[in-house]
Amino acid sequence: MDNQRAETENKIIEAAMKVFTKKGYKGATMRDIAAEAEINLAMLNYYFRSKDNLFDIIFERAFKQIYGKLFEVLANNSSIFDKIRGLVNEIIEILLNNPELASLIFAEVSINPERLSDKFKGNSEVEKIFNRFQKQIDKEVKLGIMKPISFMELYMNIDALCVFPFLAKPMFTGIFNLSEMNYGGLMERRKSTIADFIIAGLQA
CATH class of the missing domain: 1.10.357.10 (Tetracycline Repressor, domain 2)
Structure with a gap:
C-alpha cells in the first residue's frame, strides 16, 4: 500500500512539474495536473490539498x-x-x-x-x-x-x-x-x- 501511494505521489509530482513548467504557477490548475497525471480531480485533492x-x-x-x-x-x-x-x-x-x-x-x-x-x-x-x-x-x-x-x-x-x-x-x-x-x-x-x-x- 505504501509503495502504491509513493508511486502515485511521484506520478502526480512529475505531472505537476510538467504543467508548472509549461504554464507557470498562475496559469496551472489542479484540473490540468490531474489530466496530465491521468487521475481524477478527487484523487489529486486526496494526495495534495491544494x-x-x-x-x-x-x-x-x-x-x-x-x-x-x-x-x-x-x-x-x-x-x-x-x-x-x-x-x-x-x-x-x-x-x-x-x-x-x-x-x-x-x-x-x-x-x-x-x-x-x-x-x-x-x-x-x-x-x-x-x-x-x-x-x-x-x-x-x-x-x-x-x-x-x-x-x-x-x-x-x-x-x-x-x-x-x-x-x-x-x-x-x-x-x-x-x-x-x-x-x-x-x-x-x-x-x-x-x-x-x-x-x-x-x-x-
Whole structure:
C-alpha cells in the first residue's frame, strides 16, 4: 500500500512539474495536473490539498536538487580554482540534465523572488559555507595567487556565464542553426571554456 501511494505521489509530482513548467504557477490548475497525471480531480485533492501545497513540495525538491550539489562543491577542501571548475561543471550539468527544474525556479523567482531568498535568509549552514569560501578567497589574495573579489561577484560571474546560454537557448539555436544535440555538445565544451576564462581573469 505504501509503495502504491509513493508511486502515485511521484506520478502526480512529475505531472505537476510538467504543467508548472509549461504554464507557470498562475496559469496551472489542479484540473490540468490531474489530466496530465491521468487521475481524477478527487484523487489529486486526496494526495495534495491544494496547488500551493503541491508547488511548495516541487520547489523544495528542485531547490535541494540544484543548490544542494553547489553547496557540496563550495564546502569541500579543494582549492579556489578547483571549486570554480566544480561549480561551473555542476551548474551546466544540472541545466543539461534537468532543464525543467531550472526553468521552474527561474520562472518563479522572476515573479516571486522571496521564494528563493527565503531559503538563504537565516540559514546558518549556508552562511558558514559562504563565509568560509570568502575567507579562502581572502587568503589566496594575501598570498598573491589571485586578485581581490567578493564571493558574491565571483558567483554572479559564474552564474551569468553558465545560466544565460540556457535562458537564451531559443535565440542562440535560431541564430546559429544548432540542433538540440549540437547545443548540448557546445555546453559540454563550455564547461572548461568558462572555467578557464574566469580563472584567467582572477589570477594575479
